[in-house]
């Protein structure tokens with residue numbers, strides 16, 4: 319069975335109420351393939367989730383950008399997985415490199431978060447990726463360590479999308495070449511095959527993130543192990559629609 323193309327828009331810490339409404343209007347008017355061809359998920363900051371969810375077309379879905387590692391309580395500033403479920407938010411991004419780097423989220427902490435969010439019934443976009451220095455030392459070791467820390471904590475991968483986001487390509491305009499992306503994605507799939515199962519390796523979607531835009535999306539999408547994208551900057555612009563439409567490359 320084929321892996322359905324997945325396009326996520328990570329809006330990061332951007333936007334005003336007026337701006338997010340404008341983005342939603344653009345998305346709602348866009349002509350894109352149906353849900354049988356592409357799964358589209360947008361991830362606004364927490365405060366805008368309700369307004370985006372209420373206005374967004376029904377074939378697109380919303381995601382939070384983070385959630386707390388366990389049950390809520392005395393954790394000032396955090397939002398729990400239970401709260402997201404209670405608010406009808408189906409997805410959450412966990413382990414984004416900006417949180418790993420700026421907030422020191424460790425591999426183990428990310429693994430715990432993924433496990434807890436899944437247990438609560440959320441679907442998870444789990445992010446992994448190496449910095450430039452780590453790339454020089456060996457991408458494979460870094461991303462397999464990150465994936466291992468997640469795999470150690472979960473037994474069911476049905477609701478997980480793995481996002482490979484090389485840190486050196488995020489927000490830099492320096493996109494991985496299609497060959498570079500394909501190489502890491504194929505490596506990751508092999509890691510999953512060898513350490514989880516052949517079934518999960520065949521079905522788990524591995525998406526690419528890092529300076530994806532309307533111009534480079536088709537070539538990246540054509541790579542056999544690239545199952546979609548997690549888009550930052552370009553997801554705030556109308557060209558996000560072109561990136562969603564790159565899903566059609568897979569059908570040809």
Ligand SMILES: O=C(CO)COP(=O)(O)O
Nearest residue numbers: 328488489528529550551
């Ligand atoms: O971090 C990203 C998505 O999560 C990628 O960001 P950019 O597309 O802005 O490089």
